[in-house]
Amino acid sequence: MNQILSPERVRADVAELIGCDPAEIAPDDNLxxxxxxxxxxxxxxxxxxxxxxxxxxxADLAEQPELAHWTELLTGGAA
Structure with missing residues (x-):
């Protein structure tokens, strides 16, 4: 979709909103x-x-609420 968002930023943004350390989120966790x-x-x-x-x-995110999917969608790379 774009290269503005890095996998690290996607992970950090998700972690911020759920109140955990980014390292605690596994790529295949259901967010x-x-x-x-x-x-x-x-x-x-x-x-x-x-x-x-x-x-x-x-809908892009709700369809598959996993970090790996979101990272792929947003950056074209793996989580």
Whole structure:
């Protein structure tokens, strides 16, 4: 989607919203199970749109709430 977002930034942004250390999130963890709800997911969508992921929408993330999927979607690389 873009190269503005790095895998590290995606991980850090998610960790910030669920209140944990970025290293605690495994690539295949279900982020909803870790406490990421729809409101926080929308906050990430808006944050990442502002960083250049203009075509990102909530459904892109809600469909598969795993860090590895989101990282691939946003950066084209692995988590």
């Amino acid at each position: 909803n199970d870790l406490g990421l709800d729809s409101v926080r997911t929308m906050a990430l969508v808006e944050r990442w749109r502002g960083a250049g992921a203009a075509t990102l929408d909530y």
